[in-house]
Amino acid sequence: AQTVTQSQPEMSVQEAETVTLSCTYDTSESDYYLFWYKQPPSRQMILVIRQEAYKQQNATENRFSVNFQKAAKSFSLKISDSQLGDAAMYFCAYSGGSNYKLTFGKGTLLTVNP
Amino acid sequence: NAGVTQTPKFQVLKTGQSMTLQCAQDMNHEYMSWYRQDPGMGLRLIHYSVGAGITDQGEVPNGYNVSRSTTEDFPLRLLSAAPSQTSVYFCASSYGTGPYEQYFGPGTRLTVT
Numbered sequence: 001a002q003t004v005t006q007s008q009p010e011m012s013v014q015e016a017e018t019v020t021l022s023c024t025y026d027t028s029e030s031d032y033y034l035f036w037y038k039q040p041p042s043r044q045m046i047l048v049i050r051q052e053a054y055k056q057q058n059a060t061e062n063r064f065s066v067n068f069q070k071a072a073k074s075f076s077l078k079i080s081d082s083q084l085g086d087a088a089m090y091f092c093a094y095s096g097g098s099n100y101k102l103t104f105g106k107g108t109l110l111t112v113n114p
Numbered sequence: 115n116a117g118v119t120q121t122p123k124f125q126v127l128k129t130g131q132s133m134t135l136q137c138a139q140d141m142n143h144e145y146m147s148w149y150r151q152d153p154g155m156g157l158r159l160i161h162y163s164v165g166a167g168i169t170d171q172g173e174v175p176n177g178y179n180v181s182r183s184t185t186e187d188f189p190l191r192l193l194s195a196a197p198s199q200t201s202v203y204f205c206a207s208s209y210g211t212g213p214y215e216q217y218f219g220p221g222t223r224l225t226v227t
Contacts, residue, residue: 009154033213045157045204045218052213091156099164100211101172102147104156 002027004094006105013082014113020067021077021108023092032096034068034075039107040088048090051075079110087112116140120205120219127195127226135190135222137205145208146188147216150174150201157204163188164211195226 003026013019025034036048051059051068058066063083067076079086092105121136139146147162149172159172163182177199179191188207192199202223206216 004156035215043202043221045206045216047215050213050215095212099162099170101159101162102211102216103173104149104158106154106156 002029002094002097002103004092004103004105006092006108008108009106010109010111012111012113013079015082015084017082018078018080019082019110021079021090021092021110023075023077023105025073025075025092025094027073027094027096029096032094033100034066035093035095035102036064036066036075036077037091037093037104038086038088039091040085045091049077053096082112084112084114086110118205118207118217118219120203120222122222123220124223125225127192127224129195129197129226131195133192133195135192135203135205135224137188137190137219138186139188139205139207139217140186141207141209141217142185143207143209143217144185145210145214145216146182147172147206148178148180148188148190149204149206150199151204151221152201160190160203192224197226200224200226 032053034051038046063080089107118139148160149157161180163169205219208214208216
């Protein structure tokens with residue numbers, strides 16, 4: 001079974017600074033997809049960014065970018081110019097294998113200090 | 115579009131009671147799923163459906179039933195509630211699996227006493 005590990009239960013960053021959230025995963029598949037979802041205090045799950053495993057280029061969405069290291073099975077999220085609205089729980093997720101079911105990590109709670 | 119809707123938002127049950135959590139989507143998505151979220155555990159897949167009439171088990175299916183008679187609706191039934199089922203439940207839908215974004219409902223907070 002695929003597993004997703006987020007080794008940082010909590011992180012904090014100063015407003016306007018950069019922070020990196022870590023994620024590693026375990027799979028024997030060659031075709032899969034990786035995601036970062038954000039869950040603010042409202043509880044609503046929001047997609048932040050996605051990465052296709054067959055693409056070598058790292059995905060970028062405005063202030064959010066990933067560092068995808070396929071051989072190391074690592075998928076970290078970098079948030080640049082952090083804003084107060086970035087404070088949330090962040091979940092790394094993997095989709096692959098039979099039926100491409102989504103497997104989530106346990107989450108990293110990000111605090112943004114003014 | 116309303117997106118993914120879930121009812122109720124909050125529910126308190128006594129041990130042994132049964133209930134159905136409702137989920138509906140108006141995006142004509144084929145794939146729907148139910149997750150539970152517990153502190154420190156992330157989201158875990160309970161059941162999913164790849165289309166009307168087709169359902170399958172996820173990681174933690176015990177104590178839950180689902181059916182998918184229409185594309186729009188995917189209810190989750192708790193057969194005999196137990197305190198271990200106290201959790202926040204999320205329904206999600208997507209165009210398909212793989213690279214597609216999953217759209218989540220607002221969640222149902224369930225407490226079993």
